[in-house]
Amino acid sequence: MANLIEEAKLSIDGLLEKAYEKAVSNETLPQGGFPQGKVEIPKDTTNGDYAANHAMAGAKSLKLPPRTLAEIFVSEIDLSDSYFESVEIAGPGFLNFRLSDNWYGKVLETILREDEAYGCSDEGHGEKVMIEFVSANPTGPMTIGNARGGVLGDALASVMQRAGYNVSREFYVNDAGNQVDLFGKSIEARYLQLIKGEEAVDFPENGYHGEDIKNLAKAIYERDGEKYLDMDSDERCRSFVEFGLPYNIALMKQHLERYRIHFDNWFLESALHNSGYVEETVKLLEDAGCTYEKEDALWLRNTDFGADKDEVLRRSNGFYTYYAVDIAYHRNKFIERGFDRVIDVWGADHHGHAIRFAASMTAPVLGLQNKKLDFLIMQMVRLVRGSEVVKVSKRTGKALTLNDLLDEIGVDACRFFFNAKPDTHLEFDLDLAIRQDSENPVYYVQYAHARICSLIAAMAEEGHAVPTSGGVDASLLNTEQERELIKQLAMLTEEIRLAARDYDPSRINRYVTELAARFHRFYNNCRIKDAEPKLRDARLILCECTEKVIAIALEIVGVTAPEKM
């Protein structure tokens, strides 16, 4: 549970404050003027491992030039038993600290001790969090459009679990409403076309044109023949939906498992209707005076809660809108199931809804004052083939399915690629993806892992297994490459914390790519096989720590860590 990067950083403030107090007792500085400074990690390590700007921050109030103030700090500071071996003044008055052997050794010991739990923290204090993601319409197979949300939601869940949250993954199945009716009518049309010929039956406007619908119709026909031919259309469609939905849901589950996503719960929209929960929730809003009727429809006074427009809850035809159902669904998440925080992973095409919806959820009558509803809005994926933009739509049936994509580029590459920063538009070039072999960064990272594994195995063959006792002498690991590698290893806990805080699991991609880069540099500069025994052992331990950390990071992203390549 150690976060040594932060521990070292936080300790600097204490060291400086003690130095300040000493200067006060020497009467070189006035009392009570310890400056609020910031400690950061400089980009360029010639400026130290940490840089504090206290001398610059305090220059004005203490009426001393920054550099003079810095000199006082340096002369009074006591670094013995600290994480640092030196501090120097640089530039306009930065205090640059350099980490000590003590710190480097502690990093490696921590990784060995915590093992697979390394990187975890108690940041979340067990807060009960639900992450709802993918939630693709069950009217067809999942498409490449679901690939991004899938990875983001799943990786965010992993990151938050490691950061100490009690996380539940949920898939919301829209098995009711308009699109399901349309789904039934689409199958119906294909079924009737099978019997009467394609020309004889009109296909519904806005129907689902995909091959999968034809296949469902064919499957029904093969099982039951012309049994539905003389049936009332409504009843027929109901039968087809009853057949088609479970089939599609099972297929989605299968494809998601292949994509290494496992949901804790598949929540059916129909359950909210059947139990009367939607009705009850709308009644709640009605009784509280949050609604009004207009043109036979029931409207929510959403502008009262800060939204830019009101919303229809119940259409003039008597059916509830998705909006009413969504309110009921979220009330269920918080009230009935007791989640403290809910994170919905939605595409940017829903962001307008997210803003208005968040406003609605503040309605006092819903009783969610102490609850937290957040959205992870990810920008759209732009599909291109070379220079041509590819349109994706489930309705037109022209979408590339997730499963086909996985056939083409593999699960590892796909998960790594789609774990990109949520708020930037992502361009996905199919031509590039297909030949995305060695130029994909995922292989760079996996290669580092495989390299370590085979090295350790080869060394063990020669009787030089990684030592399991005797501790680590980090003072031997004193090249620039070794120090940079260890610092990156120390960074994992902090990266996970930040990824959880910012809902940005793509940080882990960048982190692990940099870790691999630092390992490759170390590997090229530091021989292990023919090093002195003590140095060899220390380096072997460093290799093992790196291997463990890469494996942890890749697991978070959902990518395998191969032992051979």
Place this chain on the structure above:
RNA sequence: GCGCCAGUAGCUCAGGUGGAUAGAGCAACUGCCUUCUAAGCAGUAGGUCAGGGGUUCGAAUCCCUUCUGGCGUACCA
């Protein structure tokens, strides 16, 4: 019109809540395998951080404004 997200190297993108000389991968060019995996390493070249103002010791980062692109603004979900 209004709202949200973006605009950084030829291409795809980083840039840790204002810090020191703006980075990486790919593409281009040059070196490095009789020595632990060359799917690697080292190096060269490539920039008016969309434009313009402002805030301060200091701005890619914060504020204002203009331009460009994506998405939304349904009794669809």
